[in-house]
Amino acid sequence: MDIDSYKKHQKILVAVDCIIFGFDGSELKALLIKRGFEPEKGRWSLMGGFIRENESAEKAAIRILYKLTGMKDIYMEQLHSFSDVDRDTADRVISIAYFALINIKDYSEQLQLEHEAKWFHLSKIPPLIFDHKQMLKKAQKMLQEKVATHPIGFELLPEKFTLPQLQSLYEAIYEMPLDKRNFKRKILSLNILNKLNEKEKESSRKGAFYYVFDEVKYEKLQSANGVKWY
Amino acid sequence: MDIDSYKKHQKILVAVDCIIFGFDGSELKALLIKRGFEPEKGRWSLMGGFIRENESAEKAAIRILYKLTGMKDIYMEQLHSFSDVDRDTADRVISIAYFALINIKDYSEQLQLEHEAKWFHLSKIPPLIFDHKQMLKKAQKMLQEKVATHPIGFELLPEKFTLPQLQSLYEAIYEMPLDKRNFKRKILSLNILNKLNEKEKESSRKGAFYYVFDEVKYEKLQSANGVKWY
DNA sequence: TCAAAAGTGTTCTAGATACACCCATGT
């Protein structure tokens, strides 16, 4: 802190913006909304809101995610704070960006209509307001880095998932094809998945076995070894 | 953004706090100051200051680092934003934390006196105000992760350094001993160091060859390959 | 019977780890 007293200093509007990723089974998408107020009303934007007097940024992000998705306990992480003086055209606003991962199928059509929200494939993002494109790019990069060392990919899938589904998620995140034999070996060697005696039969005739993420096994690994994953 | 207008919302004080790391040849240290104003006057604290109306957080961090160290072009990176409602006891303040790496020998004794600043070994950090301990911990973790994949360790050393010096820096960061043969092989295999025909003779009779970081070679690698390092 | 996706093993290579002795020099 400066040696000046607090009083002298300018207070600033602080907002939270959320980069929400979802996976529809084959493509990685981001949830955007049509902005409902000026400035830039009607243009595509990340979901956001101002931080209130009595809440932390985390709380604000949770509140905003809940408002848009109706979901609680969403996986969420702080990304970066954006503070360029002219980033918002209406007033000086500092934005703390969060990225969140949800299972796209849990997201209600209802809320999508209410908020004029839409899922966009990452390669087909429309022009966004302010510095939101930059936020999205940074979030995508963070997702790639994070998923390589932490088991967060499961947040984007239903509780039960097949290895082909998990693999195509990773392929979507990394934007490259993976070898299924190597993928399976690597992912199973972590010992954090449990195979179910049940098959998913929608997407193939043969059917693929379901797996579930075993949080308990993972926590044990965490405490035993270092932190590396995948 | 919310559908409410900007006007309705509460503005908040936003500060920047800097976690400054330095290396004295054998130990990794952090620079702390004795806080010069209320509340918590006289207690140990990170160097910080409020963001001004006409500057971004990055600019503020640069300004604050300059004020404390007299240095420009310091390696610096945004760490995290801290926003708990009661984190500052005097008023609601959101703090954007930055971590910085400097060569401890470039830091003037003069400025140290002026600001009542002191370098503390990371295992001997005194009690700090507010959530500054938490910031420091997070910065230390980020330094470990970052240094494993990016050549930022050099920022903590003089331009010319020996392999034993570089190794003891890594040992200080990772808090573990490294094998010198393996370390040398790994670090030289990156092809980003140039050996000089000159020896450092202070710390041993035999003397150790100086090396310099070759930014050009590094940039070439960056553009050619992926991003991995070390 | 055939189309479509699931499942399965082996070889090769590169990087990581473990480890011990000689060298140069100032005192």
Next chain:
DNA sequence: ACATGGGTGTATCTAGAACACTTTTGA
């Protein structure tokens, strides 16, 4: 001559990459 820190090479192990055929089953 010896104490101090600098410098060097090899063997082993492990993780990642490359790669092609068989199995199941619904239509």
